[in-house]
Amino acid sequence: MMKNGVPLLRVLIVDDEPYIRKGLKALIDWEAEGYYIAGEASDGKNAIQLLKQNEYDLIITDIMMPDMDGMELIHYVNNHKLSTARFVLLSGFYDFQYAKTAIQCGCCDYILKPIQKDELLTTIRKIVEEFHRNAGIEKMTKAYEKAYLDRHLLAIIWGKYDCINLSYVQERILHTNGIAYIHCELSLNDERFVILSEDSRRAQQRKLYNYTTLLLKDYSNHIVFNIMKHTECYDIGIIYCSNMANETGLTQQEWLNRLVKELSERVGYEVIACMGNMVQSFRLLSESFREALMIRSFRFCKKNEGRTSRFCKRDSDVQVVQSASFKKQLDELLHVIEINDKVKIKVMAKNFYRSIMSKDFDPEAVNSNVQYLLYRLLGLGYNQDADIDQEEIMQYIRETVYTSNGENENEQKFQQFVLEYSDYLAQLRQNSDKGILDKIEDDIQQNYADNISLKSLSEKYYINSAYLGQIFKKKRGCTFKDYLNNVRVHKAAELLLYSDKKMYEIAIDVGYKNQEYFINKFEEVYGDTPTRFRRKNLHINKVT
Structure with a gap:
C-alpha cells in the first residue's frame, strides 16, 4: 500500500488475546503514521506460518503466549533468517532482564500493558523515521554501486576493458548460455x-x-543509460541473456518485440531496438555492440523497417550466403574494393550485381545479400579507422545507393557506388584533409543561409561526402550538421541583438525554413528562446 507515493510499512500483530489485537488496531491511525496492519496471529507458531508466506516490516508481539511465546518467536525468526522485520515486545509486567534480552535479540522497544497511546506513537514514529533513513542510505548505496558497475560495463561494451572490468562485471551480470547487446x-x-x-x-x-528497469525487474543491472553520447541519440543499452526470453516462454524475437511494444506504449513515443549477435563471453560483447549499431545504421537505408531488428549471423543464414561460389565472388569483390583496383572493381561489381538479381534468388534473399554486403563494406571502413562514425557512412550509402526511382538499383548505379566507396576507403587510409576543412569552413561562414549539405560541399570540393563527415567529427569534435547549426544560431544571435528584424525573418535569413526547429536549435545553444535572449541581452554590446 502507498500513501502520497510512499509505501506504508507492513505490521504483523501477534497476541493470544483477541481484544488486545483489536484494541491495538483501533488505538491509533496507523495509515497516518505510515503503517498498515497486514496480518494478525494468535501465537508464535501462527506468526511463523504468516512470515513464511508474506513480508512484514514491523512485528508487535506479546511476550507471554501459549505454545510459542514472543521471545521464542524472535529467536526462531533470527536463527532461520525468516524476516528482517523489527520487533516491539508487549508485556504485562516490567522486567529489566526481559527488556535487556529483547534488545539483544533485535527488538527495537519494549512496551508495557496496558498500552498507552502516546507511548505507542513515540515508539512507532521512531521506527518509521529510522526505517526511511536506512532506506534512503540503501537507495543511495545502490545508486553508487550501479554507477560503478556501469563504468565497468561501458569499458567492456566499447572494447576498452581490462581484467578488473571483466572480473567485476562477470560477478554481477548473468551471462550463462551467451549474451548479446541490444541498442534501444x-x-x-x-x-x-x-x-x-x-x-x-x-x-x-x-x-x-x-520503464525498462521496471519491466526487466531482476535484470535491472543489465541496463545502461546513454551509451552513444551522440548529440541526437536518446538511447539505453541492454545486455541480453537467454534467460530473459526463456523465463517468459517466448522466442528471442518475440521477447524483443514485446519489450519494445510495451516500452513504446508506456513512454508514449516510438521506441526502436537493434540486437547484435549472441556471444559467449564479455570479452566479445563489443562485437555484438558494433553489430547492433550497424543494424541501427541499416534501418535508415531500408524502407518500412519495423521497430525491432536483429543481426543475422552470416555463417548460418542460408539466405545471406547461398553457396560457396557466391561467398567466393563476394570476398573477391571486397578485396578489389579494399585495394582500390578500379578496373577489376567494374568487372566484379557487374558480375556480383547480376548474381544477386538473378532469377535464382527470391526478393527476400536479394535483400539479405545486399544488407550483408553493406555490413561487410562498413566493416572495411571500421578496420581503417575504429573511430569512424557509422551514421555518416550510412548517410553516404543512403544518398548514393537508395536514390533511384525503381525498387532495385540498376547495374550502373551499383557499379558507381562501389567505385566511390573504394575511393572513400583510400581517403581513410591517407588520413589527411590537406587543408580542405579550412576552405569548407570559410565557405560555410559565407554561405550559411544557403541550402548547404555534406553532399553539395563534397561535390564542390571533390571529396567523398562520408569522408568529409569523418574529418569534421575528428577535427571539430562535432558532426557537420551540428557545426552548421552552431554557425547559423550564432549569426541569428547577432541579428537579434543588432537588428530590429522579427524572429521569423531572422530564422529565414540564417537558413531555417521551419521556425519551430530554429527555436529548438537556438535553445540548445543559448539556453533561451530567441525572444527571451533578445529581451535579456539588449544591454550587451556583443554576443558571447
Whole structure:
C-alpha cells in the first residue's frame, strides 16, 4: 500500500488475546503514521506460518503466549533468517532482564500493558523515521554501486576493458548460455518526439530507462543509460541473456518485440531496438555492440523497417550466403574494393550485381545479400579507422545507393557506388584533409543561409561526402550538421541583438525554413528562446 507515493510499512500483530489485537488496531491511525496492519496471529507458531508466506516490516508481539511465546518467536525468526522485520515486545509486567534480552535479540522497544497511546506513537514514529533513513542510505548505496558497475560495463561494451572490468562485471551480470547487446532508443522518425526541446527529449530518455528497469525487474543491472553520447541519440543499452526470453516462454524475437511494444506504449513515443549477435563471453560483447549499431545504421537505408531488428549471423543464414561460389565472388569483390583496383572493381561489381538479381534468388534473399554486403563494406571502413562514425557512412550509402526511382538499383548505379566507396576507403587510409576543412569552413561562414549539405560541399570540393563527415567529427569534435547549426544560431544571435528584424525573418535569413526547429536549435545553444535572449541581452554590446 502507498500513501502520497510512499509505501506504508507492513505490521504483523501477534497476541493470544483477541481484544488486545483489536484494541491495538483501533488505538491509533496507523495509515497516518505510515503503517498498515497486514496480518494478525494468535501465537508464535501462527506468526511463523504468516512470515513464511508474506513480508512484514514491523512485528508487535506479546511476550507471554501459549505454545510459542514472543521471545521464542524472535529467536526462531533470527536463527532461520525468516524476516528482517523489527520487533516491539508487549508485556504485562516490567522486567529489566526481559527488556535487556529483547534488545539483544533485535527488538527495537519494549512496551508495557496496558498500552498507552502516546507511548505507542513515540515508539512507532521512531521506527518509521529510522526505517526511511536506512532506506534512503540503501537507495543511495545502490545508486553508487550501479554507477560503478556501469563504468565497468561501458569499458567492456566499447572494447576498452581490462581484467578488473571483466572480473567485476562477470560477478554481477548473468551471462550463462551467451549474451548479446541490444541498442534501444527513442526514434527520431517520430515527429511528436522530434519537436520536443532537448531537455524534454532527455527527460523522455530517462523515462525509457526507468520503464525498462521496471519491466526487466531482476535484470535491472543489465541496463545502461546513454551509451552513444551522440548529440541526437536518446538511447539505453541492454545486455541480453537467454534467460530473459526463456523465463517468459517466448522466442528471442518475440521477447524483443514485446519489450519494445510495451516500452513504446508506456513512454508514449516510438521506441526502436537493434540486437547484435549472441556471444559467449564479455570479452566479445563489443562485437555484438558494433553489430547492433550497424543494424541501427541499416534501418535508415531500408524502407518500412519495423521497430525491432536483429543481426543475422552470416555463417548460418542460408539466405545471406547461398553457396560457396557466391561467398567466393563476394570476398573477391571486397578485396578489389579494399585495394582500390578500379578496373577489376567494374568487372566484379557487374558480375556480383547480376548474381544477386538473378532469377535464382527470391526478393527476400536479394535483400539479405545486399544488407550483408553493406555490413561487410562498413566493416572495411571500421578496420581503417575504429573511430569512424557509422551514421555518416550510412548517410553516404543512403544518398548514393537508395536514390533511384525503381525498387532495385540498376547495374550502373551499383557499379558507381562501389567505385566511390573504394575511393572513400583510400581517403581513410591517407588520413589527411590537406587543408580542405579550412576552405569548407570559410565557405560555410559565407554561405550559411544557403541550402548547404555534406553532399553539395563534397561535390564542390571533390571529396567523398562520408569522408568529409569523418574529418569534421575528428577535427571539430562535432558532426557537420551540428557545426552548421552552431554557425547559423550564432549569426541569428547577432541579428537579434543588432537588428530590429522579427524572429521569423531572422530564422529565414540564417537558413531555417521551419521556425519551430530554429527555436529548438537556438535553445540548445543559448539556453533561451530567441525572444527571451533578445529581451535579456539588449544591454550587451556583443554576443558571447
